[in-house]
Amino acid sequence: MGIVEQPRQPTIEINGLRFTYPGIDGHPPPGSKPLIDDFSLTLNSGERCLLVGSNGAGKTTILKILGGKHMVEPHMVRVLGRSAFHDTGLTASGDLSYLGGEICWWVVQWRRDVAFAGFEVPIQMDISAEKMIFGVAGIHPDRRAELIKVLDIDLSWRLHKVSDGQRRRVQICMGLLRPFKVLLLDEITVDLDVLARADLLKFLRKECEERGATIIYATHIFDGLEEWPTHMVYVAHGKLQLAMPMAKVKQISNLSLMRTVESWLRKERDEDRRKRKERKASGLPEFEDRLEGTRVVGDPARAGAQFTNNGWAAGRLHSTVAGEDNFQLSSNRVLR
Numbered sequence: 001m002g003i004v005e006q007p008r009q010p011t012i013e014i015n016g017l018r019f020t021y022p023g024i025d026g027h028p029p030p031g032s033k034p035l036i037d038d039f040s041l042t043l044n045s046g047e048r049c050l051l052v053g054s055n056g057a058g059k060t061t062i063l064k065i066l067g068g069k070h071m072v073e074p075h076m077v078r079v080l081g082r083s084a085f086h087d088t089g090l091t092a093s094g095d096l097s098y099l100g101g102e103i104c105w106w107v108v109q110w111r112r113d114v115a116f117a118g119f120e121v122p123i124q125m126d127i128s129a130e131k132m133i134f135g136v137a138g139i140h141p142d143r144r145a146e147l148i149k150v151l152d153i154d155l156s157w158r159l160h161k162v163s164d165g166q167r168r169r170v171q172i173c174m175g176l177l178r179p180f181k182v183l184l185l186d187e188i189t190v191d192l193d194v195l196a197r198a199d200l201l202k203f204l205r206k207e208c209e210e211r212g213a214t215i216i217y218a219t220h221i222f223d224g225l226e227e228w229p230t231h232m233v234y235v236a237h238g239k240l241q242l243a244m245p246m247a248k249v250k251q252i253s254n255l256s257l258m259r260t261v262e263s264w265l266r267k268e269r270d271e272d273r274r275k276r277k278e279r280k281a282s283g284l285p286e287f288e289d290r291l292e293g294t295r296v297v298g299d300p301a302r303a304g305a306q307f308t309n310n311g312w313a314a315g316r317l318h319s320t321v322a323g324e325d326n327f328q329l330s331s332n333r334v335l336r
């Protein structure tokens with residue numbers, strides 16, 4: 001099938017998003033500053049957007065909000081014109097799909113730790129890849145066959161015996177079986193070998209070009225990504241720093257994608273260090289906005305995360321990075 005010119009319709013609309021993780025009482029801790037603040041972005045059908053930023057910048061949080069996993073006011077986030085949190089039909093229908101780095105429920109379910117002679121012994125249920133993949137009802141056989149081929153899955157794999165990368169391939173296949181309209185990828189390719197990753201990226205690109213799907217992909221791995229995205233979004237401290245088409249990124253930086261992102265993060269880190277030094281010199285605590293004493297709810301895997309959040313400081317980057325004047329800050333909510 002050839003490339004079809006897709007009509008430009010916003011599939012993802014983020015309007016002045018603000019978000020703070022709730023404390024133990026389900027409300028943001030008093031006096032806390034929002035983790036995500038004044039974040040606006042619009043993406044259209046067919047666009048593939050790379051979401052980049054340093055560790056703790058807020059990428060996963062943004063993707064989870066878009067995926068309907070955290071509640072925000074309905075007008076702040078619209079996916080296919082609907083509120084992802086309030087309209088559960090979006091994910092139930094498969095139109096919106098979120099694939100995160102976390103091991104999903106069925107991986108956890110077949111590994112249960114049992115007490116045996118005083119030790120915690122993991123027992124694993126013996127399930128085949130075939131049973132998992134063919135267990136999903138209502139999938140077009142051609143799409144299923146294509147994904148099995150793209151991800152090079154051996155249907156006879158017993159999932160308790162395969163490698164992490166092989167298990168991840170099955171997880172990704174399950175997540176892509178239904179023909180999504182919006183796909184949110186939170187670095188899911190770390191375990192994949194170079195061939196599996198390249199073939200998956202090619203498949204995802206085709207999904208956008210032929211079916212008009214929209215993809216946001218948060219990653220720290222830029223190998224083989226040079227020609228993949230149509231747009232780039234850079235987030236720092238929960239704020240949008242840059243949102244632009246890839247062609248423009250290439251205009252403002254003649255470095256490779258990885259070196260370009262590296263230069264942005266280096267500038268950001270240098271600026272953070274400078275601000276901390278200034279605070280310290282003026283007798284203030286080096287880190288702003290400590291959230292000690294709050295408890296985290298909603299995501300047990302992150303239960304300790306609040307204690308590493310001390311470096312979070314409000315405020316947009318004041319210096320610009322590669323491309324200086326070409327930088328478009330969060331007022332530029334539409335990517336062109």
Ligand SMILES: Nc1ncnc2c1ncn2[C@@H]1O[C@H](COP(=O)(O)OP(=O)(O)OP(=O)(O)O)[C@@H](O)[C@H]1O
Pocket residue numbers: 021035053054055056057058059060061062296297298299302305306308309312
């Ligand atoms: N459930 C939670 N409760 C409280 N704070 C959280 C929770 N999850 C994440 N955070 C904090 O929110 C901030 C942003 O985290 P997030 O996971 O969104 O960052 P990220 O950009 O995806 O980082 P990375 O590149 O390391 O994956 C971090 O400072 C983190 O400590």
